[in-house]
Amino acid sequence: MANHPTHGADSEVGRLQTVMLHRPGDELKRLTPRNNDKLLFDGIPWVARAQEEHDAFADALRGRDVEVLYLTELLTETLEQEPARNHAITTALSGLHLGDTMRTYLAHALRDATPAELTAYLTAGIRNDEVRGGHGLVTSLLHEHDFLIDPLPNLLFTRDSSVWVRDRVAVTSLAMPARRRETQLTELIYTEHPRFVGTRKIHGWHHEHVEGGDVLLLAPGVIAVGVGERTTPAGVERLARQVFHARLAHTVLAVPIAQERATMHLDTVATMVDVDKIVMYPNVADSLRAYAVTAPDPDQAEDTLTLHVADAEPFLVAAAKAMEIDTLHQIDTGLDPVTAEREQWDDGNNTLAIAPRVAVAYERNDGTNDRLEEAGIEVVRIAGSELGSGRGGPRCMSCPVAREPLPSEA
Numbered sequence: 001m002a003n004h005p006t007h008g009a010d011s012e013v014g015r016l017q018t019v020m021l022h023r024p025g026d027e028l029k030r031l032t033p034r035n036n037d038k039l040l041f042d043g044i045p046w047v048a049r050a051q052e053e054h055d056a057f058a059d060a061l062r063g064r065d066v067e068v069l070y071l072t073e074l075l076t077e078t079l080e081q082e083p084a085r086n087h088a089i090t091t092a093l094s095g096l097h098l099g100d101t102m103r104t105y106l107a108h109a110l111r112d113a114t115p116a117e118l119t120a121y122l123t124a125g126i127r128n129d130e131v132r133g134g135h136g137l138v139t140s141l142l143h144e145h146d147f148l149i150d151p152l153p154n155l156l157f158t159r160d161s162s163v164w165v166r167d168r169v170a171v172t173s174l175a176m177p178a179r180r181r182e183t184q185l186t187e188l189i190y191t192e193h194p195r196f197v198g199t200r201k202i203h204g205w206h207h208e209h210v211e212g213g214d215v216l217l218l219a220p221g222v223i224a225v226g227v228g229e230r231t232t233p234a235g236v237e238r239l240a241r242q243v244f245h246a247r248l249a250h251t252v253l254a255v256p257i258a259q260e261r262a263t264m265h266l267d268t269v270a271t272m273v274d275v276d277k278i279v280m281y282p283n284v285a286d287s288l289r290a291y292a293v294t295a296p297d298p299d300q301a302e303d304t305l306t307l308h309v310a311d312a313e314p315f316l317v318a319a320a321k322a323m324e325i326d327t328l329h330q331i332d333t334g335l336d337p338v339t340a341e342r343e344q345w346d347d348g349n350n351t352l353a354i355a356p357r358v359a360v361a362y363e364r365n366d367g368t369n370d371r372l373e374e375a376g377i378e379v380v381r382i383a384g385s386e387l388g389s390g391r392g393g394p395r396c397m398s399c400p401v402a403r404e405p406l407p408s409e410a
């Protein structure tokens with residue numbers, strides 16, 4: 001068995017040991033001006049440059065001793081096993097748009113594919129005009145550029161399709177149709193890949209919507225969850241019951257955020273950069289509120305576990321109370337509202353902490369980065385002109401698989 005750190009994370013800032021990334025690939029080449037909105041991209045990225053930017057991101061992490069796992073490599077290794085292949089093929093072909101003739105043809109074709117080819121089909125999808133057999137009404141009447149298996153350009157944002165909470169991994173339930181299939185892949189990896197076999201899982205794609213970008217591990221035992229365009233109140237209730245019952249947390253803070261694209265996840269407006277410091281979009285800082293959810297008796301049956309929901313309080317107040325610290329310091333970028341809005345849109349607040357007071361950020365957001373440095377945060381700046389066209393920053397593009405626990409006197 002390979003020597004790797006114990007999987008899991010109990011904070012946003014403990015030294016990052018292992019991270020799962022997805023190097024953008026052929027799935028980005030599927031984006032056109034006709035489908036980019038539906039596929040949740042704001043433009044058509046230059047793929048080769050996006051790959052260069054992503055490689056530099058991965059190198060910056062490796063340069064800080066972070067082990068980088070690639071989602072597609074894990075998937076290909078997973079697909080070397082027959083039962084995993086069959087499962088992946090069956091789920092990928094479950095869409096009713098295929099019909100039995102095409103489904104049967106594709107099932108045979110995919111069974112003949114190598115694990116690497118199958119990974120490519122599952123991530124970049126299959127277009128009608130790329131298929132030579134299975135002729136029937138589906139082939140004839142769908143447009144030649146329609147997808148039989150949809151591509152997954154948002155795999156780039158590995159943050160959203162799974163999240164580790166202590167030693168368990170939550171397979172999430174993605175809200176947008178363009179992303180739903182991503183969690184079938186993460187679930188398969190965490191279930192069947194030899195490195196992860198035996199990992200205990202919570203949540204799942206069949207449950208109420210929760211996306212990883214909304215889940216912030218503020219401190220051991222304290223989880224903030226954004227409620228907005230992607231994560232539903234019912235999703236937070238479900239997650240809270242699971243983490244309380246499994247003793248993974250004592251408080252969940254439900255944090256309403258505007259249901260719009262600019263603030264699709266909590267991590268688009270706020271990310272932790274130290275044990276008691278958070279960088280926050282100034283235009284929402286004053287209005288952000290949180291409902292502290294606790295469980296009077298976590299021993300109750302999980303599904304019916306009684307939740308106590310406190311009245312809403314200012315987010316920073318509720319967070320500090322739950323974290324048992326005097327103050328959760330907001331790094332006030334002090335930017336004028338228009339600059340702040342521009343930098344928030346370009347993921348200025350979406351930093352990835354790789355240790356306390358060390359964070360990766362897009363270089364373009366000068367104002368926010370300068371303020372972070374003035375506050376004592378080392379900013380590892382990366383390019384993201386192409387990567388950012390999917391509206392996600394360094395935190396969105398990373399799923400921490402192992403972080404060092406924080407020293408008790410951090």
Ligand SMILES: NC(=O)NCCC[C@H](N)C(=O)O
Nearest residue numbers: 040157213265390391392396
């Ligand atoms: N955590 C994040 O904020 N992830 C960014 C996801 C961007 C992606 N294009 C989406 O709309 O879901």
